Amino acid sequence: MSASEQYSRNKLMDFIEYRPLDIEICDVTLRDGEQTPGVVFTKEQKLAIASELDSMGVEVIEAGFPVVSANEKEIVKEIAIQGFNSRICCLSRAVKGDVDAALECDVDIVSIFIAMSDLHLKYKYHRSFEEMLGCAKETIEYATDHGLKVRFAAEDASRTPIDRLKKAFKETENEYKVQYVSLADTIGILNPTTTHYLVSEIYKTINTSICIHCHNDLGMATANTLAAAEAGAKQLHTTVNAIGERAGNASLEEVMVALRVQYGIDRYDTTKLTALSRMVSEYSGITPAVNKAVVGQNAFTHESGIHVAAILEEPRTYELFLPEMVGGRRNLVVGKHTGTKALRGIINSIGLCLEREELCALIEKVKVCTEEKHKSISQEQLERLISQVKQEQLERLISQVKQEQKVTEKREEKFSI
Numbered sequence: 320m321s322a323s324e325q326y327s328r329n330k331l332m333d334f335i336e337y338r339p340l341d342i343e344i345c346d347v348t349l350r351d352g353e354q355t356p357g358v359v360f361t362k363e364q365k366l367a368i369a370s371e372l373d374s375m376g377v378e379v380i381e382a383g384f385p386v387v388s389a390n391e392k393e394i395v396k397e398i399a400i401q402g403f404n405s406r407i408c409c410l411s412r413a414v415k416g417d418v419d420a421a422l423e424c425d426v427d428i429v430s431i432f433i434a435m436s437d438l439h440l441k442y443k444y445h446r447s448f449e450e451m452l453g454c455a456k457e458t459i460e461y462a463t464d465h466g467l468k469v470r471f472a473a474e475d476a477s478r479t480p481i482d483r484l485k486k487a488f489k490e491t492e493n494e495y496k497v498q499y500v501s502l503a504d505t506i507g508i509l510n511p512t513t514t515h516y517l518v519s520e521i522y523k524t525i526n527t528s529i530c531i532h533c534h535n536d537l538g539m540a541t542a543n544t545l546a547a548a549e550a551g552a553k554q555l556h557t558t559v560n561a562i563g564e565r566a567g568n569a570s571l572e573e574v575m576v577a578l579r580v581q582y583g584i585d586r587y588d589t590t591k592l593t594a595l596s597r598m599v600s601e602y603s604g605i606t607p608a609v610n611k612a613v614v615g616q617n618a619f620t621h622e623s624g625i626h627v628a629a630i631l632e633e634p635r636t637y638e639l640f641l642p643e644m645v646g647g648r649r650n651l652v653v654g655k656h657t658g659t660k661a662l663r664g665i666i667n668s669i670g671l672c673l674e675r676e677e678l679c680a681l682i683e684k685v686k687v688c689t690e691e692k693h694k695s696i697s698q699e700q701l702e703r704l705i706s707q708v709k710q711e712q713l714e715r716l717i718s719q720v721k722q723e724q725k726v727t728e729k730r731e732e733k734f735s736i
C-alpha cells in the first residue's frame with residue numbers, strides 16, 4: 320500500500336491561502352507533562368520516552384526543569400549526553416542560578432521564561448514589567464555569554480498586551496542572539512483565529528523564530544497550534560497523550576498526524592505513536608479517553624453495520640487514516656447494530672465461514688445477547704455463539720436425518736406386509 324493510500328488528504332487545503340509551514344516539534348512531555356498533578360517519571364522512564372521521541376524524528380525534547388531537584392538535574396544531564404539527534408532543552412526562570420543548572424546539564428537550549436501580563440506581574444512577581452524584562456535580559460545575557468542557545472519565553476503571552484510582547488521580543492532580539500521567542504497560552508484562552516492574529520503580529524515584528532505553547536482548557540490546543548504554524552510559528556510544543564497542567568497541552572499524536580494529513584509533512588515516524596502513547600499512559604498512570612483522537616481505544620473501533628461493511632471493502636470510507644499509520648489496530652465490534660454483510664466479513668476476517676442459515680441464526684443470537692448485556696460482544700463471545708449455532712445446526716440435521724429414517728422404515732414395513 321502506498322503512503323498516500325494510508326490516509327485521505329484534506330483537499331480543501333488547496334483552496335486556502337496560507338504560508339507554507341516551516342516547523343519543528345518540541346515535545347514537552349518530560350517537563351510540562353510531568354507537571355500533571357500526581358505524575359512523577361523515573362529516570363529510566365524519562366530516558367525511554369526521550370529515546371522514542373528521538374527515534375520518531377522530534378527535533379527538540381524539553382527534558383525538565385533542573386533546579387526542581389538534584390535528581391531532576393541528574394536526569395536532564397543524562398538525557399543530554401545520550402547523543403540523540405533531537406536537541407535537548409530545559410527550563411529556567413530569569414535567575415542566573417537556573418542557568419548555571421542548565422549549564423551543568425550540558426543542554427543545547429535553555430528556555431528562560433518570564434510572565435509579562437498584568438495579572439502575573441501584580442500577583443505573582445509583585446514587580447513592574449520593566450523590572451521583569453530587566454531580569455530576563457540579564458539572565459539571557461548570562462546564558463548567551465556562556466555559550467547556551469536561548470529561548471526567551473513569555474508565559475501567559477495570550478493575556479499580555481501585544482505591544483508589551485513586541486517591545487520585549489524586539490529588544491532582546493536586538494541586544495542578544497536569542498534563538499527563539501516563545502508564546503505560551505498558559506491558561507488556554509486562545510482560539511485558532513486569535514492565535515493566528517497573535518503569531519502574525521509577532522512574526523511581522525521580529526526575525527527570530529517563534530515557538531507556540533498551547534494549553535487545552537477549551538479543547539483547542541491542537542487547533543491553536545496548527546493555526547500558529549500557519550501564521551509562521553516555527554516550533555510547536557506538544558505532549559504525548561496531551562498530558563500537562565489541568566486540561567493538558569497540545570497532543571503530540573494529534574499534531575503529528577494533522578501535519579501529515581492537512582499539510583503533507585511526512586518526515587515523522589508516526590507508526591510509533593500508539594506504542595509511545597501506551598508507554599506514557601503506563602508511566603503516568605493516565606489512560607487517554609476511549610474516544611481520544613489517534614490513540615484512544617475507540618480510534619479504530621467500528622460497530623455500525625453500514626460502517627463495518629464499507630470498511631471491509633475500503634477502510635478509508637470511515638477512517639481518515641489507517642491504524643497502521645500510527646501503529647494501531649482496527650477493532651471491528653459485533654453489537655446490536657451489526658448487519659448480515661458486516662457480520663459475514665468479521666467472521667471471515669477471523670478465518671471462519673458460515674452458511675447463510677447459520678449466519679441468520681447467529682445474528683439473532685448476537686442481538687439477544689447484546690440487548691441483554693447492554694454492550695457489544697467480544698471476539699471470544701462471538702466465537703462461542705458461532706459454536707453454539709454450529710452445534711444447534713448439527714443437532715437439527717441429525718434429528719432431520721433420524722426423522723427421515725423413521726419415515727423410510729415405516730414405508731418399508733408397509734410394503735413388506
Ligand SMILES: [Zn+2]
Binds near residue numbers: 505
Ligand atoms: Zn505549559
